[in-house]
Every structure is written in structure tokens, then in C-alpha cells.
Amino acid sequence: MDIIGHLTRTVTPAVLGSDNDPAKKSLLEQFYAVFTARLADKETYGRFANENIARDDQGFYDRVWTDGSHRDQISNELSSGHNVDPTAARGLIAMAAPLAYHEIKSLAGTTPVPQFLNDNLSSYQHHIPAWAAGVVPAGMLMAAPAGERISDTTSMAPLVHEEEKSGSFMKALLPIIGLIILGALAWALLRGCQDNPEPVATPIVTEEQVSEEPVAAVASDIELASLRVATGEGNTLYACNMNVGDEALQNTVMGAMSTTFGAEADKCVADVDDSFAADMPAAAVLADILPIIQSSPNASMIVKGNEIIVNSPDAAALEQLVADLQAAAPNMMVSAEGPLDLQGEIDNSLAAADVAIGRLGENPDPRDVARALSIQVINFELDAAMIPDINKPFLDRAAKLITETPDVQLTITGNTDSLASDAYNLDLSRQRAQAVKEYLVSQGVDASKLVTKGAGESNPIADNSTEQGRFRNRRIGFTVYDESVDGNGAAVTAGNSSDMGTTTTGNTGMDVNMPDPDLNPLDDNNDDVLPDGDDPTQGTVLDPQ
Template sequence: MNINLIDLLKKKVSAIVLEGETEYLSEKSQALTSFFPILLSIFKSQPELIGRLQNQLNPRLTDIFTNNPALKHQFLEQISGTVPTGAMESTLNRSIALVLGVLEIEAGSAEPSAMVHLIETHWSAVSNALPYWATALLTALGGGAVSGQALHQAPEVASSQNIEEKKKSAFLLPLIAFIILAVLLALIFRACSGKKETEPVGGLATQTISNEPAKLQLSTGASGGLTTCQLYSGNANYINILQQEIKQVFNHNMGCGAESNANYHTEFIDQDAIPSVLKLVKGVPNASLTWMGNQLSIQSANPIDAQQLAAEIQPLVKNMTVMTQAANNTAPPVDSHAVMSTGNSNAEKALAEINPDHIRALDIATALNMQIINFDTARANIPEANKSILDQAAALMKRAPQVKLTVKGHTDAVGNAATNKTLSQKRAQAVVDYLVKQGVDPAQLQAVGYGQEQPIADNSTANGQFKNRRIEFEVLNTETGVTREVNDQGIKKQ
């Protein structure tokens, strides 16, 4: 192969990640250049990591440093320079999925073994691009295969070199090894110091660190499929495991919104029963479940459904109290601002991770359906928070004329049905008009208003009304002629 893998990643990944960036552009570009060979070296020594990251919707640095979060902090401090570490981490996070995409294309396969073979084929270019400080990092991460090779090995010298040069080499090799060992010991010492700083002082209880119980909240729609899900835990590894379980049980490709930090406990009470409980909840219409501490709360639009579900779950969670409530009376109000902010942020990230040279219609639809377009009452003006997301989608659609979208408008059941249908049509058309204004071919778009005809939640509650007021995207790929809709149960052929 004639390509330089590092140059290829700089061309295909850096350009996408840094598009639209205005702050620290040069520093972030340089950091990505240093990060690519480090990431490839980690993949080479840990092929199983490739598979784990491929299963993540948004793979992050945290997934790489799962067993050594202190080392991640050290790494970010080293690579960030003058850039705030939070901003740098976000930049590097966005690059991981794109790097995997390039490796898959170049290797001709998504198999980790094929990607590792590709890296090995280009190992000379990868190792030469490694920054000088990366050796200690890779060693600390367990990259024995990497650290055991010379990262900046000079070409073999001719046999005519004199004995004096060989003596110098014999002196320098132990010196270099000593320097590497010193750097590694310094990293370990700093990591240990960081851990000590978080330990309780003067006998204070450890609850000052993790004082919130782990929490799982989810709800189903009218067909019993997953509609919303939030997960909070201090154990990032378990979050990943539970995410996969939820995606599999509900046939849902996006899973939960998740938050992992030290404020939350690392384990759920009776957490081994969670998969079995999920299977029981699946198929129950308009139900919600909250698993927090030693209490499991079940709510349903139909009280009989909630009672039956509680009776089936109670034997599985012997250390918990199962409570039932009627959703239309006691469901807590939706934090609409938080839900919209999370959805819109996820949509922006998903669109940014689409390879502009390999655009799939389903990827655009999935990303757009993550956002929440919350129109003002009786208005059809697109909120400012959604315009940047639609701008990203428009840029992709202009590059992919085979992609066609049907924009579907829905309302709640408050008010006159005919008025609601007209309003939903206007809102869907407003989205179409905005995309066309950004340069999308009008032939790629169609607006349809359904009014209150297709609810996904109970219209008798404020929470249900919020869920029903929505814009959805249905995709027709002219290459296949197959219409696919992204709904509460994943992808549905029509």
C-alpha cells in the first residue's frame, strides 16, 4: 500500500472534527496528529478494544482508559497544552468513531483482526509519528507489544561503523530505558497522589464522594417500545454493559442517555435482575420504570398493567420495594429543557460523525430524530437551538442526492383536531423550507402533517403531550426504493 495511514487520518478525520471550530484550531489540529498514532498503537496491542468501541454509539476516551481514569487525566494534561482539557477531550472523543470508520474502509472489513493487520502493515509510519512522551503512556496502558519495539528506531548502520559508535549506543540504550522508566514512575506517582486526594480525610464517610444512588429511568410508547431512557452510575464499564442489554432487549439502536461520575454509586441493588426486568417491561404500553436505591417505581396509563408488572418483578428483586402508580396522576413532570438539550446535543454529535464520503440515508434520519424541535404554542417558527442541527443535515444532504426525507409533523390532542392537523403540516413544511433555504434540492424533501392522529404517549398527561408534540423523519433511499422509519422500536421497514 502506498498510502500513509497517519496522513490519511489527518486528511479525512481532522478535517471533519475541526470543521466549524474557531478556538484553539491550531492546537487541536496538532493534538489530533499526536493522538492518531497513539490510538492506533493501542488498537494494535488491544484488538479487543476495537470491538468494544464499535458497539458504542459515541465512543470516548473514557472507554479507552476504563481501567485507569487517572492516566486519562495525565494524558489530557500532556496533549492539551494551552487548550482546556474539557474542550480537548471533546475534540478527541469526536475523532474516535471516525478513525474506526477510516480503518474499516481501508481494511475492507469491520473485523478487528483486519484493522490490526492494516496497522501492522503501516507500522513504520505509525511508530515514527508517535510523540516522544507516548512510550510511557502506552506501557502504563499495557501496550507491551508496542513498548517492546523501538518507536523511533534508526535505520541499521553499515558494517563499516567503528567500534566507538557501538560503544556509544551501548551506553545510550540503558540511559534511554532509565529515562522512560523515570517518566513511567512519575505518572504512576501522580496517579496515586490523585487517588489519595479523593480519599476521605479525618474519618469522613465515603458518601461525600458517591452520595447519589445509581438510577435507571425508562418509558415505553403506545406499542410498548422504548421511547425515553436515562442512566446514571459511577461505573462507566457497567453503563456500557447495560446500554448493550437495553439496545438488544428493545431492539433500539440508540439506547439510553447516560451520565457517569463519582457522585453516583457504582452498583444498583439487585442489579443482576435488571435484564430480566427489562424483558418484562418490553411490550407494556405507556409504562415507565424508575430503579433507584432500594425502590423500584412502576407507572402505567393502565393501573392493571402496572399492578401485573409489579407482581412479576417483585420475586426478581428481593432486596427492593416495588411500588405502582397511575401515570396520569403521579408521573413527575418532564424536564423539557434538559431533555431537549440532551437530544439536540446527541443529534449534533451523530451528524458530525457521519463520513461525508460515505453518507447513508438511515444515518441522517437517525441523527435528526435524536433532536427535539419544540415549537412555541400555535407557532411554526423553528427554534434557534435546532437551526445548527438542520444546517449540518443540509450540508450532508447536498452531498447525497440519493437521500430523500419525509418530514412528519405531529401534535398532542389538546384543541381542535382539524386545527392541529393544519398546524402540524405548517411545522413540517417550515423544516422543509429551512433545509431548502440551506441549499437542499426540494425534490429530496416532502412535508406531511398528521396532527394528533399518531400519538406515542398518553395525551391525558403533560408528559405524554410533550412526547406527542414532535417532528419525525422518514427516509426513502432511491438506490433501494425501501422506505425506513426510525421509530420507538428502532428501524421499521414499510
């Protein structure tokens, strides 16, 4: 059983997509060995043995190694050992962990995973690097001969060199000559027996490879469909966003939302794209679970895959919400959202965004570019619009991508939570969007490719009653400009499906970068370059050019 070889054939293509970087492939191969050794520990595996781990659960890696210093050591060692950018390295292993977990479970079959991995230790032990001694169970590393150091490279089998004895050259050469002759005879026989001989480079398919599940079952780039709902006071719908693969699923979800929330369901913003799944496991129980979230004011719910994650500022209400939802949807995994890990969210978002860019390939769809850029979290300091240093390397890469993508024109939208006044938040969101544009332009992006907009607090994607919800609402979103506003001026989406928050465009405060009607008839400024007949509240004179 070649566990590492199996993971390399199945998981690596799913993680890297069209990226054929040998360094990243080597990095993943070594990570599989460290990850496999960790799962061989009964206590570690027992923490999530009964969980339904989603294939895109990029937080799973953090649950396998709960010690942050261990996670840092793994990503840093893999990054430096394979000459891969540290942020990219963390993103790769975060994506690979849940996929590798599913493949290992599949290989184990009915055998408990730790037992299976310990029984097959010899198939991956020699891949475990020496630096992993502190992050894998004791006894996993292959013992080095006395006085020798175990190599830090993927293969740790010690090289054995014996001095040649005098006169032994021809003795050593004879077996080699014999093998060459036998090989030539076998090749001639094989050629003579084949009517349609395979090309010389055709790989041999072993019995083990034939029996494995098809790679396509793992290598899909499709994101899980998702629904996010937040309630306000008095059973009102505060925010609603969905990422779905087709209009049929959109209609199913909207039907359930309309049944529960009535006309308020019109607030729902949908990103319909074939990069998302066209099915949703929770679709069959939406009619049962939506009334439960509606009855809990200032609450939020994220439905993705087989998981439902909820939050509420009231601890007792949150506990009851989890119990009620689990009873209504017994086949779903229902849990309360954990405390906000700000630095972890930022790091994970940058890693995921970096991987998303790496998977775009040549001549990407501008909508996919916008989604990838929107995954990142830009955590501005309080009352400030200065780009954090941690985001600059990613924005540098984003600038190169935007420059190289033809016919792409993006809207950068700033969004805030609701803790300050509407006017203050609107102005701050504009400043932050403009700061992102100026940084990208400083890195070589044509300014005409970028439009900025401040939406303030007008387009929440989560509740503003919890720390986690406010964090998601404070975001910078990228959208394709010609899809930013439809013919009726309604908000549409071209955002991402990550747990950092779906990006939606706003309806307020467009900066003067290109002609467009005034998007906010209630503000006190003229911000378009058309006659203000489109907005009678602003008069009828032209805006200053």
C-alpha cells in the first residue's frame, strides 16, 4: 500500500489545478507524510472521528494541530525547504488536509484509521522529515544509524557506500550485462506480441491503481453552495446571501426564503455561477430551519455542505438555537460559531486567496479574478485607511494579475459594520476603497481598470450584533464593473464563497472614476457626471468635472 503515492495522484491535482510547479508538488508530498503520521495518533484522530469533515474545510488543518506553534513550524519548514512563498505554503496545506483525510479514510475502509496507518507505517515513514519530530507521534521517525543525521529531504533512507574490493569490477558487471540482455529479449518479445504497442512513455498501471477510486471524485474545483442569513429585531431579515451553481437551486432557496420572510426575501443577494455546486444538502430542510432562525432576533446562520453554523449575542438563545436546528435537521452538523480568531482569520484568508489566484490559470474569467481577490481580509486599523503590511505581498500579486488579465475592469467596494454613524461609515468605506486602488495603481495597474465605491454599512452580509458578524461586514470587495449594478440599480454580487464573507456591491457613494448615475439619492453630494435629472434631489446642474 503506497499511501503517499495515492495521495499524490489524487489530492495534489485537486489542490494545484493547472499549476504544475514541481516545488509545490514536492511540498505537498512531504506534508502528506507528516499529516498521515499525525492521524495515526488515536487521541488526535478521536477529536474529529465522528465529525462530517467537508472537503473544503480549510480550518480542519488547525484542528489537527491545535498548537499554533506547531502549525507555524510545519508551514515554515515546508516553505523554506521547498522554496515556496510562506503564505502560499499555508494555503496549500490548508486545502490539502481535508482532501487527504477523506482519501485516507477511504483507503482504511472498515479498519479504524489510526490502526490502518500504524499497520502501514513502513509505506510512509521514510517520507517523514527529521524536523517533524515534535509535531508527529513519538516513534514515527525512522531511526538513523549511529553517528548519522537523518536527512531533511523527502526521502530519508540513508545512503550506503561500500568500498569496492580489488578485482571485483568484472564480477559486479556481469549481473548488469545479464539484466541488459534479458531486458532486450523481453522487449523484443513484447513488441512481437502486441498488435498495437503502447508508446514507450506510457506508464504501467498496477492492480492497486486500477482498484482505486477515480481522481475526478476528488479533483473537482466546484465550491459548495452556501446560504447566509442574519436576522434583526422583531423577526426581520437583516441580511441574506447565497452562492449557488444554477438558477434552479437559486429558485429553490428563494422559494423557501419567501415562504418564511415574505417580501423581505427580496434582500437576498445571489451569486449564481458554475463554480459553485448546483445542489445543497440542506435544501430539503430549509422550510424547517428558516422559521427557527427567523424566531431568534439578532442571530446569524451559515449553511454550507452538511454544516450549519449559528451565532447569537445571547448565550442561552444560542444554545437553544443549536438544539432546535439539530432537531429539525438531524442529518446536518449543527454547531455554534467559535470565538473570533482575528489573526487566524486574516492569515487563512490570505492563504486561501493566494491559492485561489494560483488556480486561475491563463486568461481567467474576470469574475473569478474578482472572487479570488475578495477572499482576502484587509483588516484596517481603527479609523484608518492605510493598507496593512501583511496584505501588501498579496496585493502585489493581485496587481500583476489585474495587469495581465485583458479587458478586466473592477469595482473596489468598501464596507463597514454599524458601530458609527451612517455618514462616518460611508466616508470611511470610501477612503479604504480608494486606498486599495491607490496601492494597486502604485504597483503598475492602469487606474482606468479600477473604480472605487463606498457602501458604508448599507450592505451587511452578517449580523452586526456579534463580534464575528461585525468582522465579516468590515470588508473590501472586488466585483466586475459591468456587473456591479443591474438595469434597476439593484445590488448584485460577484463575490467569493469563503467564510470570510461573500462580497456584494453597494448602492451608495460612487466616486468619480467613470460616468454613472448617482447611486445614493439620499446623500448630500453630487457624485456623478450626468445631468442630475437622474436624481432630482440633487438639482439639475452638471457635477463638477
